[in-house]
Amino acid sequence: MLLPETALDSRPERMSEASARKTPVRMTTATLDQSNVSRSAAEIAEQSKKVVTRDVDFFYGAKQALYKVSLDVPEHCVTALIGPSGCGKSTFLRCLNRMNDMIDDTTVRGEILLDGKNVYRRGTDVVELRKRVGMVFQKSNPFPKSIYENVAYGPRVAGVRKRNILDEIVEKSLRQSALWDEVQDRLYDSALQLSGGQQQRLCIARALATNPDVLLMDEPASALDPKSTAAVEDLIFGLKKSYTIAIVTHNMQQAARVSDQTAFFYEGHLIEVGATNELFTNPYEKQTEDYITGRFG
Amino acid sequence: MSLEEHKRGRPFAKFASQAFALLCAGATWLCVSILILLLWNIVSFGLDSLSWDYINRFPSRFAEKAGIKSALVGSIYLIGLTALFAVPVGIGAAIYLEEYSPKNRWQTIVQINIANLAGVPSIVYGILGLGLFVRAMQLNRSLVAGALTLTLVVLPIVILAAQESLRAVPSTIRQASYALGATRWQTVWHQLLPAALPGIMTGVILALSRALGEAAPLVAIGAATYVPFLPEDVFKDEFTALPLQIFNWTGLPQKGFHEVAAAGIIILLIVLVCMNALAVALRYRFSRNKRW
Numbered sequence: 001m002l003l004p005e006t007a008l009d010s011r012p013e014r015m016s017e018a019s020a021r022k023t024p025v026r027m028t029t030a031t032l033d034q035s036n037v038s039r040s041a042a043e044i045a046e047q048s049k050k051v052v053t054r055d056v057d058f059f060y061g062a063k064q065a066l067y068k069v070s071l072d073v074p075e076h077c078v079t080a081l082i083g084p085s086g087c088g089k090s091t092f093l094r095c096l097n098r099m100n101d102m103i104d105d106t107t108v109r110g111e112i113l114l115d116g117k118n119v120y121r122r123g124t125d126v127v128e129l130r131k132r133v134g135m136v137f138q139k140s141n142p143f144p145k146s147i148y149e150n151v152a153y154g155p156r157v158a159g160v161r162k163r164n165i166l167d168e169i170v171e172k173s174l175r176q177s178a179l180w181d182e183v184q185d186r187l188y189d190s191a192l193q194l195s196g197g198q199q200q201r202l203c204i205a206r207a208l209a210t211n212p213d214v215l216l217m218d219e220p221a222s223a224l225d226p227k228s229t230a231a232v233e234d235l236i237f238g239l240k241k242s243y244t245i246a247i248v249t250h251n252m253q254q255a256a257r258v259s260d261q262t263a264f265f266y267e268g269h270l271i272e273v274g275a276t277n278e279l280f281t282n283p284y285e286k287q288t289e290d291y292i293t294g295r296f297g
Numbered sequence: 298m299s300l301e302e303h304k305r306g307r308p309f310a311k312f313a314s315q316a317f318a319l320l321c322a323g324a325t326w327l328c329v330s331i332l333i334l335l336l337w338n339i340v341s342f343g344l345d346s347l348s349w350d351y352i353n354r355f356p357s358r359f360a361e362k363a364g365i366k367s368a369l370v371g372s373i374y375l376i377g378l379t380a381l382f383a384v385p386v387g388i389g390a391a392i393y394l395e396e397y398s399p400k401n402r403w404q405t406i407v408q409i410n411i412a413n414l415a416g417v418p419s420i421v422y423g424i425l426g427l428g429l430f431v432r433a434m435q436l437n438r439s440l441v442a443g444a445l446t447l448t449l450v451v452l453p454i455v456i457l458a459a460q461e462s463l464r465a466v467p468s469t470i471r472q473a474s475y476a477l478g479a480t481r482w483q484t485v486w487h488q489l490l491p492a493a494l495p496g497i498m499t500g501v502i503l504a505l506s507r508a509l510g511e512a513a514p515l516v517a518i519g520a521a522t523y524v525p526f527l528p529e530d531v532f533k534d535e536f537t538a539l540p541l542q543i544f545n546w547t548g549l550p551q552k553g554f555h556e557v558a559a560a561g562i563i564i565l566l567i568v569l570v571c572m573n574a575l576a577v578a579l580r581y582r583f584s585r586n587k588r589w
Contacts, residue, residue: 099475099476102471102472102475104399130477131477134476134477135472135476137472137473137476139469141472142473143488144492153479153487154478154479157474157479157480157487158478203473206473207476207477
């Protein structure tokens, strides 16, 4: 296991040799290079670290799910967490906004710093934390209420009462999630009438409405058809200007398409982390290479 | 057995399957026919006594002059008051057990106890009511004492039904709410209760139907059976209820009173059917546009 800095430093010199070896991955990178919007290792290094984790262990009862995970999530970047099922990437994601608190008999050790403050320190206001660290789930889970009420829920529970302010937030959030044009004339219809892809974008809008700093996404497109997936991916790409995003995905093409930095988890360990285009072309670890080339997982 | 034989199926298995289906159908029809027989028996016996006068008269020494008014009004008061006591306490307990209480040994013990309490014979609650409400709290044989006793009877049912409904709300709704920075209370109030309400209402109404039919606990607290007036002070006045009045009439030797009792049963059944219909209607009304 490597610390991110060393992983980044040692990579460039091995680049040519590795990309010559692994054809399928190079194809992915080619599209990335064309789009030319993914951040390079150097650019990522320049970003301040929004979330820093140090030696995070996580237990479900006696079963350890994470082992000494130390990962930095740079600001205004998309960090993809990849790895086979059960590798701990979702567990890790859910540590960042303490959603794991909802599961009984879990233990966290180590430090998770958001803007330098440990989110697991005594006296942390979890409610406040979750307003700053929003989350989008794998299965779209709109409330059985109107589209408007879904988006307005976050601000409402935060105490926003004024109708005109709520209206403003709802419109802004729906615009950000590229849903406004589709729903603006039926804001008061049930959210459950929307299609799966629209529901997921509504969930993203709902998460944006609380104006979070960080957006966590747990396989946000895995239940969607390719067209909706593309819409959600475009959205994620656009959102990183204003938010810091961490996304769990099973789809490596997706990780390659949307993320700046990729972290590979395996059996609870963070195996490798680095700039996406470098990790995919020139993985440092054998396990990473096997996984991204499809030899297992 | 070769694959071919397997595909053809074994004749005995087919026969057993059909026999089982027949057996189950027989069981269903047995229940239904007993119910129909009972209904027919009561209706044919009591329909003659049933009239607007009958509903609007107080009980009497003479079967032909006896009416159900005080019992019907008493039952309505009783159900209303029982709902007033049982619903907030029951839903509150269910919310605590489902959403707040840590899932530890203590919670398990409480849970098992509530499930067991739901099965305790109602006469036991009647005796508790007699000791606690009638004597210790000096509520005497008032409507409030009766309603509190019936609350004891239905509370476990209300709690279990409300818990069941809360548990049926998908956890994704909870997660979404908490992830948006909602507090526990906000999640319960804005998401869980509205979503669980149809189920809770249905459970409450079914529990109240049970309370409506209970005679034993009311007998135990010594509720009157001859009440020629309507209750005015729920804390003081004596009362009677439909099952009590029916029970009293069926115990009398004159045949005329048996017919009046049958008419009372018809009234009781009508009220019960209305309550159950309300439960179904509520469930339908609330769950129409609700799917996850």
